[in-house]
Amino acid sequence: MDHQRCPAAHPGDPTPCVGPVVVTVLDAVNAGANGCEHHGARLLASLDGGRVYPLPDAPEGAAIRVFTAAAGIRPFCWVDGPRTAPSQLSAIENQARHGR
Template sequence: MTDTTDRCIASHPEDPTPCVGPHDAVTVLDAHGNAATGCEWHAARLLASLDGARVEPGTVVGAATRVFAQADVTRPFAWLDNAPRTKPSQRSNAENRAARE
């Protein structure tokens, strides 16, 4: 497991990547209203991994829009990139749209 003491709340314990930017750039809310404030990088990965989640602005102007756009092209649980991605639930929203076209 990765040491998360200097990472944002939105970072998954199994995601080894460092934060990018301030730890309070945006807030991701899941379908039940649970919130995780985080950097843009981890917030996008979290948003991509949760069904029915949304992003709200934090301290960085424009970050919520960037996170939303990045989550669209990010695969759920992106830190598991070596896993096969054969089901729609395992691919990014953008990949699923392209497959339907």
């Protein structure tokens, strides 16, 4: 069985890919990685100023699904430990803290 994962999968993240590579996630300086929706969302959630774009053959809505999922994922969600600082919380958690 092939256990390779997409380029967007962080080495510390133990989860397998879910589906094919369908998005490119870019950081604030335009360095990027292609990934499945699952790892694309986890990578996007871990970046400050990241963006997501669908690959040319991506299914309709792939980038929107990744963007939406990332908002509810904590940065580096595979790392255990207490999370209290804004940089350690998801975008949704930070919005709730600030009443938005």
